[in-house]
Amino acid sequence: MTSISMAGTGSGLVLTASWQDTVPATLTVRAPGQGDGATPERPLVEVLTSRHGRDWAGPRYVATSVGQRLRYRSHELTSSGSWQTLSLTQTDAVTGLDVTSYLSIHDEHLAVRSWTSLYNNASEPVTLHAVSSLMFGDFGAADIDQMYLLRGRSDWLAEGRWSRERLRDAGLPDLTTPGRPFRTRGCIEASSLSSWPTAQELPTAVIGDDSTGTHWSFQIEHNGGWLWxxxxxxxxxxxxxxxxxxxxHGWQLELLPGATFESVPVSLAIEGDGTLDAITGFRRASRAPGGGPGLPVVFNDYMNTVMGDPSADVLHPLIDAAADSGAEYFVIDAGWYADNGDWWDAVGEWQPSTRRFPGGIGEVLEHIRRRGMVPGLWLEPEVVGTNSPMALKLPDAAFLQRGGERVTEHGRYHLDFSSVQAVDHLNEVVDRLVNDLGVGYFKFDYNIRAGVGSDSVAASAGHGLLRHNLAYLAWIDSLRQRHPQLMLENCASGGMRQDFATVSRFDLQSTSDQEDLYAYAPIAASAPMLILPEQAANWAYPQPDMxxxxxxxxxxTAILGRLYLSGWLDKLSDDQRLMVAAAVRAHRELRDSIPHCLPFWPTGLPRWTDQWISLGLRDVGGDALYLTVWRRDTEPGQVDLTLPPAPDGMRWDYPSAVFPVESPLRIEGEPSGGTLRIVDVRGSHAARVVKLRSVPVE
Known part of the structure; x- marks a missing residue:
């Protein structure tokens, strides 16, 4: 057997690809201390085509005919900064496909990113039905009976609901029978639907082995169709x-002779016991630089406040109150372009309303700047309302189409960003708003789906959607290059598009449209499972009747992330305004630490109805822990928060209150034993943020 390896100089990760003349290449990925173990027999790549399916019928994407026939051809090792990439090419002699696996590691993180490129080196076309981005079987000597799957589901207003289940209970029955070969057709799977990749099942999950304490997290990095x-x-x-x-997903592609297809990227990380440290660090290392330094406080006028009905009269006092609270950006959300409230099916031209802003929207934006804040606007770039002037101005070629008709959902047409006309239209819109009005922030929303996709310029609707999805990401990249000072927020009816491919290109992610402050707690607590803590824009919307x-x-809810402020701040009492200002100050004092923190869950990942909910951030560059604890009950109670170990030779000191200083949630006992007790003496709906520092053991 021949092999080639890469090693992370800081992480100690070792990635090895092995091959023989008679079998396909295989992959091992090992963390320090995992040992050598046996090389798995799983082929590195699986490919389904119309004429070459599976060697064993069923829904599983293993044992494909092409995957079994692949044979090593060549490889290359390259490096760029802290990144190393192995490209390994195999050939299928029957179809003429050259299949290249790209495996990329970062020196400091226990993770690998993988994708696959196919080149048709034959004289006949090959119709593709599925191409793996990663096939992995290097789970060592793990006992399937002791292994579990942590997977998540989302819904509008109920994002990030995670559940843990033994693999045997989750869908892998033990079918081992003495004296008979192992056979099964089933598996556990999850997939997306249409162009909301995180609206139902989630593209991130964790496989764990309780017997060894080893865990593997993974994510599919795509803003459309995916399957694991x-x-x-x-x-x-x-x-x-x-x-x-x-x-x-209705995806297939006729790969012509001389043509190339590249799959979407995915990542796999090896985690410590009960943590997401590896995938979190890998996400940070993989992100493009944002639109500005730090984590500025953003006020958005929408949630439980203006609700899509802004006007100059309403906004002026809100602008003053937001500035007084310490906000640094002020975003005018939906409705700024419409003369009345019935604007849903008329969006798309993005010209400011003169009825809402008699003195021009520029006068309101200038007021924002005078108060020391950067102005922002809401935009839904991928849609044009069926009653919008742009619906007539843009040709059919600018839209996703099925059977020659525009894809329509909820009163909107869906633009196709693989078309020049759609991109030119949005470039004109953004350039006008930035250059003429001085907008420094955009909230990009996405409130409809694309269905299966578009068959107007592709052989399959699914491939038309893939073309659009990739073109949208490329448009965001080009927007960053043209306007590097812009701050960009991603939103898709809250959290319906929180895939890493999208989120990695934005500064912050609106985690939900949830209007109930108590229901928001589990959403905010679980958000770092999908996105970085410094990207998690959790709404805080104080009201005068609270x-x-x-x-x-x-x-x-918002302090240990991106403080995303809303609410009728101008109508609050003086004491209530002081509370808001105190929370903003507390957040600003710790926000520089958040991009260096790793998340943990002292009471476990929350269930939707939990009475106690918690989220912790551990500052790996310092000596601090930050904890948010939420309580949702009407009876007294207590909870013990499990803390991560303090650094060697150190212990956790007694916590200090971050916000609020006084709370129904009391801290009892010393945390030196690895737990911190929080007591609710009266039965409350209350929350508190506290900080612990490590001090030398005496």
């Missing part, structure tokens, strides 16, 4: 990661 499968094979377990497929505990609750 976990299944059992005779020599253990396999993980299959795909972008769109024919069976799940109790002090309720105001503290909603403000605490």
């Amino acid at each position: 499968q976990v299944g059992e094979v005779p020599d253990g377990l396999y993980l299959a990661l795909f972008g769109p497929t024919d069976e799940h 109790t002090d505990d309720a105001i503290a609750f909603t403000l605490c």
Whole structure:
């Protein structure tokens, strides 16, 4: 057997690809201390075509005919800064496909990013139905009976609901029978639907082995169709990661002679016991630089406030109140372009309303700047309302189409960003708003889906959607290059598009449209499972009719992330305004630490109805822990928060209050034993943020 390896100089990760003349290449990925172990028999790549399917019928994406026939051809190792990439090419002699696997690691992180490129080196076309981005089977000596799957689901207003289940209970029954070969057709799988990649099942999950304490997290980095499968094979377990497929997303592609296709990227990380440190660090290392330094406080006029009905009269006092609270950006959300409130199916031209702003919207934006804040606007770039002037001005070629008709949903047409006309239109809009009005922030929303996709310029609707999805990401990249000072927020009806491919290109992510401050707690607590803590824009919307505990609750929800402020601040009492200003100051004092923090969950990932909810951030560059604790009950109670170990020779000191200083949630006992007790003496809906520092052991 021949092999080639890469090693992370700081992480100690070792990635090895092995091959023989008679079998396809395989992959091992090992963290320090995992040992050598046996090389798994899983082929590195699986490919389905119209004429070459599976060697064993069923829904599983293993044992494909092409994957079994692949043979090593060449490889190359390259490096760029802290990144190393192995490209390994195999050939299928029957179809003439040259299949190149790209495996990329960062020196400091226990993770690998993978994608696959196909080149048709034959004289006949090959129709593709599925191409794996990563096939992984290197789970060592793990006992499937002791392994679990942590997976998540989302819904509008109920994002990030995670559940843990043993693999045997989740869908892998033990079918081992003495004296008979192992056979199964089933597996555990999850896939997306249409162009909301995180609206139902989530493209991130964790496989863990309780017997060894080893865990593997993974993510599919695509803003459209994706599929993951976990299944059992005779020599253990396999993980299959795909972008769109024919069976799940209506995707197929006729790859012509001399043509190339590239799959979507995916990442796999090796985690410590109960942490997401590796994938979190890898996400940070993979992100493009944002639109500005730091984590500025953003006020947005929408949530439980203006609700899409802005005007100069309403906004002027809000601008003053937001500035007084310490906000640094002020965003005018939906409705600024419409003369009345019935604007849903008329969007797309993005010209400011003169009825809402008699003196021009520029006068309101200038007021924002005079108060020391950067002005921002809401935009939904991928849609044109069916009653918008742009619906007539733009040709059909600018839109996704099925059977010669524009894709329509909820009163909107869906633009196709693979068309020059759509991109030119949006470039004109953004350039006008930035250059003429001085807009420094955009909230990009996405409130409809694209269906299966578009067949107007592609052989399959699924491939038309893939073309659009990739073109949208390329448009964001080009926008960054033209306007590097812009701050960009991603939103898709809250959290319906929180995939890494999209989120990595934005400064912050609106985590939900949830209007109930108490229901927001589990959403905010689980957000770092999908996105970085410094990107998690959790709404805080204090109102004049709220109790002090309720105001503290909603403000605490946002402090350990991006403080995304809303609410009728101009109508608050003086004492309520002081509370808001105190929360903003507390956030600003710790926000520089958040991009250096790793998340943990002292009471476990929250369930939707939990009474106690918690989120912790551990500052790996310093000596601090930050904890947010939410309580949702009417009876007294207490909870013990499990803390990560303090650095060697150190212990956690007694916590200090970050916000609020006074709270129904009391801290009892010393945290030196690895837990911190929080007591609710009266039964409360309350929240609190606290900080712990490490001090030398005496």
